[in-house]
Amino acid sequence: MKAITWQGINRLGVERVDDPSILNAGDAIVRVTATVTCGSDLHLIGGYVPGMRAGDVLGHEFAGEIVEVGPGVTRRRVGERVVVTSFLGCGRCWYCRTEQYSLCDNSNPHPGLGEGLWGASTGGCFGYSQITGGYAGSHAEYVRVPFADVGAFPIPDELSDEAAVFASDAVPTGWMGADQGGVQPGDVVAVWGAGGVGQMAARASLLLGAARVIVIDRLPERLQQVREVIGAETIDYGTTEVLAELRERTGGRGPDVSIEAVGMEAHSFRPDYLYDQVKVQLRLQTDRPTAVREAVLATRKGGTVFVLGVFGGVVDKFPLGAVMNKALTIRSGQVMGQRYIPMLLDRMAAGEIPTEHLVTHRLSLDDGPRGYELFKTKGEGCVRAVFRP
Structure with a gap:
């Protein structure tokens, strides 16, 4: 599949990478329909966050359609239109049970990096370096979503993918x-x-x-x-x-x-x-x-x-x-999306929280490097660029 990848400090590429597959029973595979630039990505691109490797797929704010689920997924189903929170939570550890999902003890397979820097690791995050787990990001055609029952949420019919994508992180x-x-x-x-x-x-x-x-x-x-x-x-x-x-x-x-x-x-x-x-x-x-x-x-x-x-x-x-x-x-703190997203999707569907105005540029994955350049320099009045794989 095609994806936007980090190739080095201030260097992005668009390349073919392996399609994701189900690795754990609670996984889902989501076909990405909208994924958006975020200011925190610029820290990665500029080399300010440790643990990036050439070829890492960027992106952590996205919406899409579930195309496959693991045998342990019970709440989500194939064909659902969903928004996925950027930080992963297992739903079972003490932090998740107290709704502090971005501090999850079980979703980051590389805890030593965070422990060395901060005294403790965070939860895992899509597309945000090895320090948050090394998960492939959402600027791709498909993405593997661990703990899908916990972190993927159905999008109300009233919301377009372009509006709903901001419920993943910004909202x-x-x-x-x-x-x-x-x-x-x-x-x-x-x-x-x-x-x-x-x-x-x-x-x-x-x-x-x-x-x-x-x-x-x-x-x-x-x-x-x-x-x-x-x-x-x-x-x-x-x-x-x-x-x-x-x-x-x-x-x-x-x-x-x-x-x-x-x-x-x-x-x-x-x-x-x-x-x-x-x-x-x-x-x-x-x-x-x-x-x-x-x-x-x-x-x-x-x-x-x-x-x-x-x-x-x-x-x-x-x-x-x-x-x-x-x-x-x-x-x-990093976003504890699972705690807020269902309520926020309802408010967005009711028109209380407008988001579509944030989309100033609509681009394909092939235009990824240009989209991030516009986003970084604020060129052409760019507030957010949305990629539509």
């Missing part, structure tokens, strides 16, 4: 940030990043009752989507000083909840951005935490910061003093 990730960030009715919420995840975090915050949601970015097409489709306020960090603007809009107090939806390659016009760039190039730190620093400093005393963006290693100049002295709560 539940954004919802998790708002939910576990503790957004309450009447809160003021600030979201750093107006990509797919940031927009979904903003929409989730509004649906959870936030009185005001303010999204921070610099790209006009994304900020326009936030205002016109999501219904939130915006700040262009290229034209104003974010901390001062947030204080002004919140009567000097700051947001109740701040959600960072940018990750390890944050951009800024502030001096600490140049500092981070130099440190990363010299391999003295791995990630650029500009948006996290800003969120910590902006959040009101006693407030909460939720880190949704992907980080892989170590950072410098983290304002721990602000966290302690302002009595902030810091939370984060």
Whole structure:
């Protein structure tokens, strides 16, 4: 079959790879009908996440049709149209039973890599390096889905594959940030990043009752989507000083909840951005935490910061003093999709969570390298590129 593969730092290829097959009783084979670029893929492509091997198939956000199931699959059937969560959960370990699926003890066959970096391994994830299990990703014609009864969900008839594909990752990730960030009715919420995840975090915050949601970015097409489709306020960090603007809009107090939806390659016009760039190039730190620093400093005393963006290693100049002295709560995590996706699909089908506007480019697998170049550079106003195998 055809697939988009990682060939080295900043090099992608489109090549023929082996078709997937049933390996375990709980597996399903899904024919991919829509798979989408994600900002966290850029960390892989740029070489910021360890454990990538030449020929690894990329992609972790996808929808498709089940074409084969293993003998242990009881809840899913051949012919079903499904969306599949990006992080795998076995459904049986302590973490899965407490709905912390991305921390699953049994879905990552390479736990030693995560234990060496972080003290413990995460669950497995499609197309996200050997550190999360080395699973083949979704930018292909077919994909093997382990634990299919736990991680694959039927798509309501009201939703197209193109709309439903974001229920795989962007929608539940954004919802998790708002939910576990503790957004309450009447809160003021600030979201750093107006990509797919940031927009979904903003929409989730509004649906959870936030009185005001303010999204921070610099790209006009994304900020326009936030205002016109999501219904939130915006700040262009290229034209104003974010901390001062947030204080002004919140009567000097700051947001109740701040959600960072940018990750390890944050951009800024502030001096600490140049500092981070130099440190990363010299391999003295791995990630650029500009948006996290800003969120910590902006959040009101006693407030909460939720880190949704992907980080892989170590950072410098983290304002721990602000966290302690302002009595902030810091939370984060990879998406626990199984916990949220059924509810979110119902909300999407009811029209409460719009997603199709995120698709700005529709491409074939053959156009994979071009799609990621547009996505990385934000060329042609690219917000998300969807590949249709």
